[in-house]
Amino acid sequence: MIRERAYPVEPWHVRETRLDMDVLAQSESVFALSNGHVGLRGNLDEGEPHGLPGTYLNSFYELRPLPYAEAGYGFPESGQTIVNVTNGKLIRLLVDDEPLDVRYGELIAHERVLDLRAGTLHRELHWRSPAGREVKVRSTRLVSFTQRSVAAISYEVEAVGGPLRLIVQSELVANESLPAQSKDPRVAAVLESPLQAEEELTTPDGGQLIHRTKVSGLRVAAAMEHEVHGPDHTTIESEGYQDWVRTTIACVLQPGEKLRVIKYLTYSWSSRRSLPALRDQVGAALAGARLDGWDGLHREQRNYLDAFWDASDVLVEGDPEVQQAVRFGLFHVLQAGARAEQRPISAKGLTGPGYDGHAFWDTEMFVLPVLTYTQPSAVRSALQWRHSTLDSARERAETLNLRGAAFPWRTIGGPESSGYWPAGTAAFHIAADIADAVRRYVMVTGDTQFERDIGLELLVETARLWRSIGHHDRHGQFHIDGVTGPDEYTAVKNDNVYTNLMAQRNLLAAADVVMRYRDEAFHLGVTDEEAASWRDAATSMHVPYDEELEVHQQVEGFTRLQEWDFTHTPAEKYPLLLHYPYFELYRKQVVKQADLVLAMHWRGDAFTPEEKVRNFLYYERRTVRDSSLSACTQSVLAAEVGHPELAHTYLREAALMDLHDLNENTRDGVHMASLAGAWLALVSGLGGLRDHDGALSFAPRLSSRLSRLEFSLQWRGLALRVDVRPHQTTYSLRHGGPDDVVELRHHDQVLRVTCDEPVTVPVPPAEPSGPPPEQPPGRSPLLRLPEREQ
Numbered sequence: 075m076i077r078e079r080a081y082p083v084e085p086w087h088v089r090e091t092r093l094d095m096d097v098l099a100q101s102e103s104v105f106a107l108s109n110g111h112v113g114l115r116g117n118l119d120e121g122e123p124h125g126l127p128g129t130y131l132n133s134f135y136e137l138r139p140l141p142y143a144e145a146g147y148g149f150p151e152s153g154q155t156i157v158n159v160t161n162g163k164l165i166r167l168l169v170d171d172e173p174l175d176v177r178y179g180e181l182i183a184h185e186r187v188l189d190l191r192a193g194t195l196h197r198e199l200h201w202r203s204p205a206g207r208e209v210k211v212r213s214t215r216l217v218s219f220t221q222r223s224v225a226a227i228s229y230e231v232e233a234v235g236g237p238l239r240l241i242v243q244s245e246l247v248a249n250e251s252l253p254a255q256s257k258d259p260r261v262a263a264v265l266e267s268p269l270q271a272e273e274e275l276t277t278p279d280g281g282q283l284i285h286r287t288k289v290s291g292l293r294v295a296a297a298m299e300h301e302v303h304g305p306d307h308t309t310i311e312s313e314g315y316q317d318w319v320r321t322t323i324a325c326v327l328q329p330g331e332k333l334r335v336i337k338y339l340t341y342s343w344s345s346r347r348s349l350p351a352l353r354d355q356v357g358a359a360l361a362g363a364r365l366d367g368w369d370g371l372h373r374e375q376r377n378y379l380d381a382f383w384d385a386s387d388v389l390v391e392g393d394p395e396v397q398q399a400v401r402f403g404l405f406h407v408l409q410a411g412a413r414a415e416q417r418p419i420s421a422k423g424l425t426g427p428g429y430d431g432h433a434f435w436d437t438e439m440f441v442l443p444v445l446t447y448t449q450p451s452a453v454r455s456a457l458q459w460r461h462s463t464l465d466s467a468r469e470r471a472e473t474l475n476l477r478g479a480a481f482p483w484r485t486i487g488g489p490e491s492s493g494y495w496p497a498g499t500a501a502f503h504i505a506a507d508i509a510d511a512v513r514r515y516v517m518v519t520g521d522t523q524f525e526r527d528i529g530l531e532l533l534v535e536t537a538r539l540w541r542s543i544g545h546h547d548r549h550g551q552f553h554i555d556g557v558t559g560p561d562e563y564t565a566v567k568n569d570n571v572y573t574n575l576m577a578q579r580n581l582l583a584a585a586d587v588v589m590r591y592r593d594e595a596f597h598l599g600v601t602d603e604e605a606a607s608w609r610d611a612a613t614s615m616h617v618p619y620d621e622e623l624e625v626h627q628q629v630e631g632f633t634r635l636q637e638w639d640f641t642h643t644p645a646e647k648y649p650l651l652l653h654y655p656y657f658e659l660y661r662k663q664v665v666k667q668a669d670l671v672l673a674m675h676w677r678g679d680a681f682t683p684e685e686k687v688r689n690f691l692y693y694e695r696r697t698v699r700d701s702s703l704s705a706c707t708q709s710v711l712a713a714e715v716g717h718p719e720l721a722h723t724y725l726r727e728a729a730l731m732d733l734h735d736l737n738e739n740t741r742d743g744v745h746m747a748s749l750a751g752a753w754l755a756l757v758s759g760l761g762g763l764r765d766h767d768g769a770l771s772f773a774p775r776l777s778s779r780l781s782r783l784e785f786s787l788q789w790r791g792l793a794l795r796v797d798v799r800p801h802q803t804t805y806s807l808r809h810g811g812p813d814d815v816v817e818l819r820h821h822d823q824v825l826r827v828t829c830d831e832p833v834t835v836p837v838p839p840a841e842p843s844g845p846p847p848e849q850p851p852g853r854s855p856l857l858r859l860p861e862r863e864q
Contacts, residue, residue: 081733083394088188088402088733093176099125099741104732105188105195106406106425106744107217110414110452112225112341113424116186116195119165119213119229120174125741127250129161130424132417134343135431135486136268137289140493148473148499153491156420156431157268160248160283160296162339165229167211168241172203174211179203190405191383193219193375200234208234220374221366222413223359225339228368233327242323244337246283246296249317269294271316272349280338281312281319282356284349294343295352299360301336301368308333338363382408384786385793386448388756391782393722399729400756403749404448410746411445411452416459418486419452419746426743432484432491435560436703438507439676440747443754446511446518447787453515454524460508461528463488464535471539474499478538481505496565496656500558502543505536506576510676513583517768520790526591534598537584537608540577544611551616559629560703561669563650563659567629569618572673575680581612617680625692626685628670638664638696640850648853649700665693667701668708675710675758679766687715687844694847702731705855706751706759713759713775716843722777723855725755736856757785761798771819772805774798775840789816794827798837806832 080097081088081104090101102125105116115128135154142149167174176184182200189196195215202208210232218224231240249267269285272293280299286292300321302310308325325333340359342352363371386404390397410423418433419441437456445452460481466488467479474480482490483498492498512529515521544554554577559570585608588595595605618627627633647653650664659666671693674686681689690711699705709724727736729752732744757763760783762773776783776798783798794816797804807816810829817826820835827833849855 081398083398085394085397086190086401088190088398090186093181093184095123095177097735098123100732100735101186102126102128103425103740103742103744105186106409106423107193107195107215107225108409108424109217109219109222110410110412110419110424111222111417112217113409114163114215114217114225115426116188117163118176119163119197119211119227120167120176121161121164122175123177126253126426127158127161128426129159129163130156130431131159131294131341131343132414132424133486134159134287134292134294135290136265136287138265140491142493146495149495150490150493152489153430153493154290154432154486154489155265156427156486157265157287158250158252158427159269159294159341159343160246160285161250162225162246162296162298162337162341163215163227164243164245164247165213165227165335165337166243166245167209167231168243169203169207169209170205170239171241172205172207174201174203174209176201182208188402190401191376191379192372193379193405194372207236207238209238209240210234214372216371216375217409218363218371218375219378219412221359221362221371222415223340223342223356224363224371225341226363226368226371227337227339228334229337230332230334231327232332233329236329238327240325240327240333242333242335244298244300244321244323244335246281246298246319247317248283248285248296269317273353274314274316274319275353276312276314276319278312279310280321280360281314282353283314283317283319284352290345292343292345293347293349293352294341295356297340297356297360299338299364301338301364302334303336304333305331336368382449385788386786388753389782389784390756390780392780393726396726396729396752396756399733400752402733403729403752404444406744407441407444407746407750407753408449408452410441411449411456414452414459415455416462417455418459419456420486421746422743423746426741428739428742429484430491431486433486434484435501435504435507436747438504438511439672440703440706440750440754442511443514444750446514447757447789450515450519450788453511454519454521457508457512457515457524457532458528461532464531468535471542476539477542478540479505479532479535480539481508481536496558496660497562500556500566501560501562502539502554502557503559503570503573503576505539506573506580509533509536509580509583510576513579514765517765518789525587526594530587530591530594531598533580533584533587534595534600537581538604540581541604541607541611544577546611546614550614552611552614553616559669560672561628561665561667562701563664563666564629564632564669565656565660567631569616569630571617571626571628571670572677574615574617575673575677578612578615578680579677581608585609585612623692624685625688626670626681628665628693632663635661635663638662638850640853643851645852648698650698651700663696665697667699667704668693668697668711671697671711672707674714675707678714678764683715686711690715691847694849696850698850698853702728702737702745702748703751705731706748706755709751709755710759712847713762714773716841717847718760718775718777718840720847720855721755721759722779723857725752725759726857727855728752728755730857734857756783757787761785761796763787769819770794770816772796772803773821774803774837776800792816794818800837802834802836804832804834
């Protein structure tokens with residue numbers, strides 16, 4: 075954990091004012107740049123020292139064996155692991171033959187700044203070599219949002235105090251040595267130098283490398299080219315070998331003189347295209363980068379982000395840390411999805427190798443809701459990727475003796491990559507999560523073409539899955555047995571409330587959509603009888619409830635299980651899964667992450683206000699938050715049931731998960747779902763956003779420390795702005811015409827908002843919230859508000 079505040083609180087920057095070697099890997103994740111296609115970890119330009127080198131391309135992976143102590147029918151045989159591809163970030167500097175290495179000599183000053191509006195990582199350092207020579211270095215790095223395959227670095231060196239002989243070595247390097255990521259020797263062998271050389275090409279000012287993975291057979295091309303601005307007699311030459319290409323620039327700088335090198339990087343990969351095709355593609359991308367030049371790329375990046383922030387910014391007054399953190403989170407969420415273009419958004423984006431680079435249900439239930447309201451084109455692309463994996467999902471369902479599509483718990487390319495059934499394949503709720511993302515995207519955008527061409531088939535195949543997993547009992551109630559909900563400490567149980575309620579919505583949405591597209595549904599083999607069976611299953615869906623305690627049961631029989639002994643569980647035993655056997659976790663009332671509470675967020679229409687209060691209090695005492703997915707959901711429901719101060723503290727935990735490294739694993743990449751969760755905690759929690767039944771509603775109520783919360787939402791081509799103050803809320807529309815109108819509900823009041831003038835309404839006084847909810851001993855929110863300044 076980063077226990078001291080590592081980054082000063084600024085509204086639009088994440089600034090590191092000194093280089094802390096103890097948290098170098100964490101900072102590499104925080105300062106990672108990506109556009110959803112190319113990802114560069116925030117490694118130092120010189121390459122060393124490093125915590126974890128990383129350059130990633132979305133969906134570029136190697137296959138590896140999945141180890142089992144004892145295999146079983148239907149277990150996946152191989153997994154997929156994201157590959158650290160050719161590193162083009164490397165720019166080594168030698169000062170009079172002394173390599174610039176911050177571990178040697180004297181680092182007089184060092185600063186890095188992630189600029190959230192410019193989309194760049196800027197670095198400045200002042201270094202004195204062991205021989206007493208001084209240089210100042212300024213570098214700026216970007217991964218282009220407008221040119222998908224392009225990254226660029228501006229690297230400038232200034233001589234201080236006397237003339238210097240400088241050598242700059244700019245490189246492309248494949249098969250970098252990496253820290254061990256697996257204890258399984260079979261996995262380690264596969265991932266050791268995973269790239270096989272196919273072609274190397276050098277030019278006077280750059281070069282190319284083309285490689286192929288050993289097992290998955292994916293081909294990757296990387297290219298670089300340089301613009302050099304320096305004193306007279308500056309020389310430049312290149313050399314290349316099968317795993318590296320180096321361009322060397324040499325000059326003598328007088329005091330005050332500067333050498334500036336612009337490095338253009340391009341990447342491409344394919345499982346199908348030929349080597350010449352990839353060679354030409356990266357060459358063409360280099361030509362496009364050179365055409366715009368550094369200034370053009372920088373300008374395009376700023377213009378892109380200006381448009382994004384105009385439509386998506388969240389203004390928070392009263393908690394500057396949250397203000398910085400929610401923008402940091404939005405920036406990383408945008409980076410993960412902006413140019414993914416029919417490829418997945420993984421749990422770590424392209425910021426690190428955590429979870430092997432896999433996408434989970436986090437994407438649909440945490441990241442995509444944010445992007446649906448802020449960058450809907452990215453959601454369309456992410457769901458098109460899910461649609462492209464339907465054949466794999468159908469094959470998986472058939473293997474499991476089911477109908478429809480069984481989407482993988484974790485994957486990169488489509489096949490299931492989870493080797494643990496109870497917390498993997500058994501979490502079938504991912505099917506309903508995908509369906510809900512489809513439903514929300516169509517509702518918010520009105521994109522009927524997508525609904526017909528993509529959404530229809532996803533909804534049909536997921537509905538078929540639920541109808542084949544579930545069954546009616548002798549009383550006519552529909553049950554879904556033997557599944558795992560979001561809480562992985564309660565595995566392979568019957569009638570998980572979250573799963574059942576999300577499946578219910580899935581079934582009804584499928585039945586509705588086939589009525590709108592009868593011909594297309596007929597071609598998918600849907601009959602009236604099948605659609606009627608979906609409605610029947612949804613209508614008779616069983617939702618477990620404990621009549622004595624007057625709370626919903628997370629799964630059938632949950633409230634009968636033995637209580638976990640929280641009092642005698644020391645702090646060092648968390649997370650529990652690392653210190654207790656699953657056998658013990660699975661049969662006790664202990665919750666890893668919000669599960670039934672999550673159901674009350676996304677299916678709040680299925681609960682009464684009184685049920686929500688009782689449920690929240692009951693499960694708050696049993697939820698240990700051993701997952702970063704939990705705090706944001708607990709924040710949303712705490713706000714809804716009348717505890718805005720608790721909502722604010724949970725908000726801080728979600729928002730600052732990576733800036734403070736709260737789970738002590740940010741080194742492996744940022745927590746994309748928790749970063750998206752900061753937006754959810756603000757907009758859905760304190761802002762009260764809900765979208766049940768295709769209608770927008772808000773029930774805003776701020777915590778006592780916030781004086782203002784303002785946010786924007788995309789709604790059917792319009793920009794809705796919501797400005798929440800302690801006692802009133804203003805709704806306004808931008809970018810629309812005189813006939814445009816949004817109908818919404820504010821608490822219990824129906825409003826019609828037009829572009830003519832904003833609508834301002836009072837926030838009703840809060841209802842008595844009752845006793846403060848209790849958490850398990852030692853598991854209260856991690857980051858409380860700082861004391862007020864006197």
